[in-house]
Amino acid sequence: MNRRLEAIAALVRNGKGLVDVGTDHGYLPAALAISGYGGRLYASDINEAPLMAAKRTAEANGVSNRISFLLCDGLSLCPPEEIDTIVIAGMGGDLIVKILDEAEWCLDARYQLILQPMTKAEVLRYWLVYNGFGIDCETLAEDGGHLYQIISARFGKEIRLNDAELFAGSRFFSADKDLYARHLRRLSARFEHALSAMKGRDEGPRAGLYREISTQLTELERQL
Ligand SMILES: C[S@@+](CC[C@H](N)C(=O)[O-])C[C@H]1O[C@@H](n2cnc3c(N)ncnc32)[C@H](O)[C@@H]1O
DSSP states (O other), X not given: OOHHHHHHHHTOOOOSEEEEETOTTOHHHXXXXXXXXXXXXXXXXXXXXXXXXXXXXXXXXXXXXXXXXXXXXXXXXXXXXXXXXXXXXXXXXXXXXXXXXXXXXXXXXXXXXXXXXXXXXXXXXXXXXXXXXXXXXXXXEEETTEEEEEEEEEEXXXXXXXXXXXXXXXXXXXXXHHHHHHHHHHHHHHHHHHHHHTTXXXXXXXXXXXXXXXXXXXXXXXXX
């Protein structure tokens, strides 16, 4: 496994069962089975080829009997009673939202959601907050020059995030303060770049957007 998947695995608590949605190569469920995860493991993918790859990974590691393979869209074939952990990693934040939105049963405090958006983390955090999820913790994994955001969430705890925190995550939930500071610096640089590309737009039709980005940049710098 790479560091990103290792960081995801580190958030998994031993329990009743786990589904890895969009498993692709199936490294995560295989690694969990090998490392002694005691519950049932489900690996799902919408495409047949990745699911076949996941089956090969399980076979090669002698853990086929521990994992059930589901060819389906999102959580549609996942048995809610058999699991307590849902992992959705390596997809865009908007796709993760779509998958969660289509499985209303996951709005239940018995499920720990471990989510790793590749893009649009702010869309995912907005959906979580808006739908009554609390964020237990967030962690960042550094791999190949990228910083990956990993969110552990559970239904039933009210939290508030300002706009900058929707993009960056809140420092209160962040496990590694050094990586979090680097993550904030990278985001600030992105916002600064957007502002300089919009130079002169602090008046006129784009003024609202300009002011919004400026406010978020100020908030990110305040957090830093
Ligand atoms: C980039 S891979 C991520 C693999 C793995 N989860 C990881 O983090 O390394 C994305 C996988 O999600 C699958 N996928 C995309 N949309 C999906 C959906 N709606 N339901 C289930 N799987 C999906 C793709 O077929 C692909 O195998």
